[in-house]
Amino acid sequence: xxxxxxxxxxxxxxxxxxxxxxxxxxxxxxxxxxxxxxxxxxxxxxxxxxxxxxxxxxxxxxxxxxxxxxxxxxxxxxxxxxxxxxxxxxxxxxx
Numbered sequence: 001x002x003x004x005x006x007x008x009x010x011x012x013x014x015x016x017x018x019x020x021x022x023x024x025x026x027x028x029x030x031x032x033x034x035x036x037x038x039x040x041x042x043x044x045x046x047x048x049x050x051x052x053x054x055x056x057x058x059x060x061x062x063x064x065x066x067x068x069x070x071x072x073x074x075x076x077x078x079x080x081x082x083x084x085x086x087x088x089x090x091x092x093x094x095x
Contacts, residue, residue, distance in 0.1 A: 006041060007041075008037060009045060010081070011029075012045060012051075013045070013067065013071060015030065016067045017067065017072070017078065019066070020066035021065055022062065022063065022065075023039075023042075026038060042065060050074070051071055053065055
């Protein structure tokens, strides 16, 4: 939780599960989120080894973000959280 427990971190990871994305693609997938906050979260995820950043020497410059192998290991966790959320309140099964 320490690595992805920050606001928007799991959403960014989920956005990258489909493959490498440019900043604007990540920003669009999150909706109305401050770009500075996205940048901060991407840098944290990169520092933690979950996201890689590739800068291409082009004009205009192009940067892509992708999950590292370790970051891709979050796929089952995110799927489990999605299933949990889909059940929602009042949909819980009793044992």
